[in-house]
Amino acid sequence: MNRQEISDAVVDVGWRYILTTLMTTVPVGSVGQAAEVAARCTAVAGDDADRHLSLDLRAGQVLLSLQSIAEGRVSERDIELARALTGSLREIGLATVPAAGRPVQLIELAVDAVNIPAVRPFWKAVLGYGDDPAEAGDPSGAITDPHRLGPAVWFQQMDTARVERNRIHLDISVPHDAAAQRIADALAAGGVLLSAAAAPAYWILADVEGNEVCVTTWQGRD
Template identity: 35%
Template sequence: MGESTSGSDWISPAEFHRAQGVTDWRVMGTGPQAVFTATSLSHAASLVAPILSAADRFGVLPDIDVRPEGVVVRIPDRTFEGIPAAAVEFAAAVSEAAAELSLTADPSLAQSIGVYVAQHSEADVRPFFMAALGYAALGDTDAVDPLRSGPQLAFNPITGDTPARGRTHLDVFVPADQAQARVDAALAAGGRLADDKYAPAWWSLASPENHGVDIASWTDTTD
């Protein structure tokens, strides 16, 4: 297994990005991710065997999404402990294989979607959503699709809020170098800036009818 600069088996997004060979990758809300565009389904699928080989060599369990437009490779965060140090060597090996197969990396396509369920401080709605969606617990506050194909859910209390008033918004995790452009596009499409005091970690936007969306880039830069 690879070693981090701190000697730990887990590294931060900033440590991941400081490593060599990972320029194709970005760290989203669900972990490191790379997108390689392809000319056909078979072209995209040609990367699967090299991914499996790298996964075996470095002890990484990736998620692979193969489409006619390309292949998405994710190193999912299953524990909230950080990024496995071995992810660096795995990511570099996958990028090298993709280049040899003429699959083009496009980091601007990397993203992950989360649903942020705000609840009254004395409520716990996570069991309901887990039962209704068939999700499993992740840590103390989140829930996840067992196959990680659906959006991750986060449940957080709001102190001083009105009981029985459910509030939910979307978290859209994008690469740090794409966040401002995504915000600008949403505002140009009729959105409203609700709060930017945490920018560039995240911006809180509202749709023309006040549906909440946070554009977040902090997962790509945390040290």
């Protein structure tokens, strides 16, 4: 399935496709209710729970993520699970919504490097990270937190070192229908739009001192 098909398959049930993951939130009233949601979702996912489902439980919400973890991508099974989880939660009066406080998002750290294989081991060691499952064996591939808590780190190939400019920037991946508001908020807060040439895949913004950040979506990448 391409990215458009993945997004279309889940958007009507309150999930959003972000990077290589399906995400949503379930508003709850307590940690106890969050635990009940987790138990219900785990039961619905059954034997596939460990291979596809991740949960973050808080007093006000449960963050649900679906991905075929070993492959580092969204599969048809993840889409089936998203719809099944939403249906099951609706039976007990709970909803899956992509924005509870703020829209769901994923953050990546991008490191510019002339010699990626030379700098990558340092970042892997200092962060305690491992190879991204989708890029295992690639000496220039992304690295990820094995506990799936910290942001992924990827390496941008440079021909020459950039002087007097930040060489590390954040990529903030947001739902495709939340990007415009996120950019507007950043600009209203004093940010500057440096480039929209690659939009809607990504927009390059900066603070008033030139430190860059990219706001990204899945769109424009198929």
